[in-house]
Amino acid sequence: MADPLAAFRLDGQLAVITGGAGGLGRAIAEALAAAGAALVVTSRDGARAEAAAAALAAAHGVAATGVALDVTDPASVTAVFAGLTRVDVLVNNAGTTRRGPLAALTADDWDAVLDTNLRGAWLCTRAAAPALAGGGRVVNVASMFAAVGLPARSPYVASKGGLVALTRALAIELAPSGVRVNALCPGPFATAMADAAARADMLAAIPLGRWGQPAELGPAALFLASAASSYVTGAALTVDGGYTAR
């Protein structure tokens, strides 16, 4: 039997991580680089992307490029992927949120969240599909809130539920071209997106009794991004300290 650990290696492969300069995207980029992948890391801020790419290249001895990308802008998405003839892994990680009760949120809030979290992933996958054909993997960073509700975050919860549904649809549609599409559903991870009040509110509902550290998401992303998950498509992998098990 082949060495099962070898299936996690990404040597000679290229991974694109949207929003990969910080937070969970950066942690995912670290894991993929540690497995040997060359990286394209994006940020809306080109200088931030370049700095992250340089740090990742130095830490892991892989090639890494930083690129400016706004996933809400179709022209920006087209420009980035037009320059890539081969993409082995696309991680649709870019995300945003707006908080507030239903009556306080505006149509612009809804559009900002849906345009980034759902339309952005669709635009990037559409643009990358020709370069992914013949073995590529898409990892959509959704959320445990695709499975359970959360008050005062209605656009976010809707966007992440939509992203898991999109994952299933594209898994079926892209399977004949050899592309696997899966969702990664993080629970409470301590990043800029989770403020101190949210952290305190949620702690009692986490069976493992603590917030996750971003580095704890990387190995799960690597599983979905690599041949280790070769018979997995259209799935959602939850990494949430047991939050949704209640």
Ligand SMILES: NC(=O)c1ccc[n+]([C@@H]2O[C@H](COP(=O)([O-])OP(=O)(O)OC[C@H]3O[C@@H](n4cnc5c(N)ncnc54)[C@H](OP(=O)(O)O)[C@@H]3O)[C@@H](O)[C@H]2O)c1
């Ligand atoms: N933290 C959690 O507990 C948690 C739980 C479940 C799911 N998630 C999901 O994990 C992903 C990463 O979130 P995070 O927690 O790491 O928060 P974060 O630090 O705020 O990261 C969000 C990332 O998205 C990028 N981004 C935002 N709008 C963008 C746009 N229009 N175009 C391109 N990139 C954009 C940002 O990049 P720049 O600012 O550099 O442009 C940033 O790197 C998100 O999809 C989030 O919904 C997080």
